[in-house]
Amino acid sequence: xxxxxxxxxxxxxxxxxxxxxxxxxxxxxxxxxxxxxxxxxxxxxxxxxxxxxxxxxxxxxxxxxxxxxxxxxxxxxxxxx
Numbered sequence: 001x002x003x004x005x006x007x008x009x010x011x012x013x014x015x016x017x018x019x020x021x022x023x024x025x026x027x028x029x030x031x032x033x034x035x036x037x038x039x040x041x042x043x044x045x046x047x048x049x050x051x052x053x054x055x056x057x058x059x060x061x062x063x064x065x066x067x068x069x070x071x072x073x074x075x076x077x078x079x080x081x
Contacts, residue, residue, distance in 0.1 A: 027057060 031037055043053040 031042075034041075039050050039054050039057070042057070043050040046053060
């Protein structure tokens with residue numbers, strides 16, 4: 001998963017792309033810039049399976065970065081805001 005294209009969407013329109021090597025800083029910046037982002041959201045935007053995303057992000061970031069909680073969409077894993 002070194003070279004990927006991360007597409008950030010607002011509503012239904014694709015508005016911005018981040019290409020190249022995904023670094024911990026880019027992941028962290030993206031997560032912090034999107035409050036309420038879930039692991040499912042990130043997986044969908046990367047075109048990957050949720051399980052792969054969780055594993056990938058936990059490798060890049062501290063394991064504490066992902067938390068499970070009951071949110072507006074329940075039973076989702078959210079990144080801290």
